[in-house]
Amino acid sequence: MLEIQRIRQEKDAIIAGLAKRNIDATSTLDAIIATDQNWRAAKTNLDQLAAELNQIAREIGELFKKGLQNDASALKAKSSELKTKEVQLKEEVAQHEEALQKLLYTLPNVPHEAVVQGRDAQDNQTTHEAGHIPQFNFDALPHWDLAKKYKLIDFELGVKVTGAGFPFYRGKGAKLQRALIQFFLDEAIAAGYEEFISPHMVNEASGYGTGQLPDKEGQMYYVTEDDLYLIPTAEVPLTNIYRDVILPDGNFSIKMCGYTPCFRREAGSYGKDVRGLNRLHQFDKVEIVRVEHPDNTAKALDEMIAHVQNLLEKLELPYRILRLCGGDMGFASAMTYDFEVYSAAQEKWLEVSSVSRFDTFQSNRLKLRFKDDKKTMLCHTLNGSALALPRILASLLENHQTADGIRIPKALQSYTGFSIID
RNA sequence: GGUGGGAUGGGUGAGAGGCUGAAACCAACAGUUUGCUAAACUGUCGUACGGGUAACUGUACCGCGGGUUCGAAUCCCGCUCCCACCGCCA
Structure with missing residues (x-):
């Protein structure tokens, strides 16, 4: 499996390399890069949301200690609201991830530079x-x-x-x-x-x-x-x-x-x-x-x-x-x-x-x-x-x-x- | 196959709902000092991914997968594996 980091950085070299296998990987690589971008965007959102939820949970803990039950309940409501969003985002991230994985599995290794192009x-x-x-x-x-x-x-x-x-x-x-x-x-x-x-x-x-x-x-x-x-x-x-x-x-x-x-x-x-x-x-x-x-x-x-x-x-x-x-x-x-x-x-x-x-x-x-x-x-x-x-x-x-x-x-x-x- | 016990960072091993990415010890690494095939002290010491030129920062991971909860290494369910004893057997 090719490394995603490498695909991000060396797309053209990979296309040239795979051409030696008589494979035109352009569309696959484009799909990979697009999927990767979607994945990263969703992942960033998810991480931020999770950070927020962690913060709220910590605050609720503090409030309970101080005996401020009412304030805690208000935060709880907010938390469960964000929670539904989190579930959706998680699913989205998982979908992108799976799609990316599948695409990556389809790509063979890039031939070494000394390997010549050929059919069979x-x-x-x-x-x-x-x-x-x-x-x-x-x-x-x-x-x-x-x-x-x-x-x-x-x-x-x-x-x-x-x-x-x-x-x-x-x-x-x-x-x-x-x-x-x-x-x-x-x-x-x-x-x-x-x-x-x-x-x-x-x-x-x-x-x-x-x-x-x-x-x-x-x-x-x-x-x-x-x-x-x-x-x-x-x-x-x-x-x-x-x-x-x-x-x-x-x-x-x-x-x-x-x-x-x-x-x-x-x-x-x-x-x-x-x-x-x-x-x-x-x-x-x-x-x-x-x-x-x-x-x-x-x-x-x-x-x-x-x-x-x-x-x-x-x-x-x-x-x-x-x-x-x-x-x-x-x-x-x-x-x-x-x-x-x-x-x-x-x-x-x-x-x-x-x-x-x-x-x-x-x-x-x-x-x-x-x-x-x-x-x-x-x-x-x-x-x-x-x-x-x-x-x-x-x-x-x-x-x-x-x-x-x-x-x-x-x-x-x-x-x-x-x-x-x- | 049966019964019981267990699974936490490189290792040993704490932990038993928020102060835990996780004590302590050992190992390892860097440094200080005394010096000499060593000791003492100090510091560093998981992985992955995201954001950032970077310092850094966010998230996830305590066998795996679900669930309960505002919050799970900790509670519940399922699975896998390991160990011990028994059974069977090369």
Whole structure:
């Protein structure tokens, strides 16, 4: 959520920024500013009226003490008269406030100045490309066939027990999955991230804190009985640790990581995009989350990119890094880098990680601040997948397949305990 | 699930209709002094929003939401959460 103070001061810059998302925010911003003015006017009236009422109440108290009941009664009459006015004003203030809130929720984050204008994925800029794309001298299989051939994943069993999008991993497939989680966590810890094992369900306040609610309500599984949401990513519990927190000074850099299963309803998805591991309702992910001083955000983002890059290199996967254009960025992001791994068998790039800086967009909702001398300022938040398992598993299977089986990258062998799946 | 107790500022904890945005103590911060890895003393010490260039000032907030009253941290109702014991159970 954008800060209202910022909208008051930098309206034109915000319009220019949102234009990069192909959004013309002029009318929304005008409405916001008008609503804000109405709200402030009503609020000022209300405050003055309340002050008057407080004053009268105090006087009545004095009169009672002196035993001047009659004078007190006269004031009481006046007070109840003002009281009706107060009720009306309160309602008016509440209405403006609600309208303002609704408008603010509709505005996505303003892209960072380095982000280019663009419509969709076509306009993303490739900033880095590395690794080599394997050439197969045999019939390369997509991962769903490999998974079946080597008995690594059983999709049908998942359908039977739960439903589509909830696969079973088995045998070496399960071990590989566990090895990847361990590997990712160890790497994150080595890079200075503190590991958390978090709850897998969160309350409503946390859903609002990171912005899943109210806009993406349908994306989360909801447990009605207890009013809890299954987490769509570890970002939600980890970031919400810092909801309603004021850090004591500006000298901080918080780095957290955590492995969790992630639950996503993915309502509306269908077709070949959801084949195999490409899109699941439950998947595993190691997430890295940072809370930073605004001065340190750019550096933190670079570190996170380098971290993910390092992972992909150790897994020996051909990848590229894209800086998303305005039109392709998520709602809350100010700047996002996507990591894609090439799948030689599917002959396409698969998104395996997304690293973003949110600047104050999340912290404004979270009320995550720090004390800077006298002032209280909003922190910056960042997060990234490091990494999401299913598509990494898919890329590993597809890119490292040989005629004799699937080769396990060196860095992973001490975790799996085997060097080939055959 | 049952019974009982509780929820106040960074912490402990007073408060029981107007003098309470809230005592006291601890912690923290600033200063004075004596001096030396310390003590004593003094001061500062919640958040949000509005108004004001500012000093400052107004309003709201004592778990949350309602109600009673001229006036609520204090009384009433509903809810949530926490703690203890019991029950059930990994």
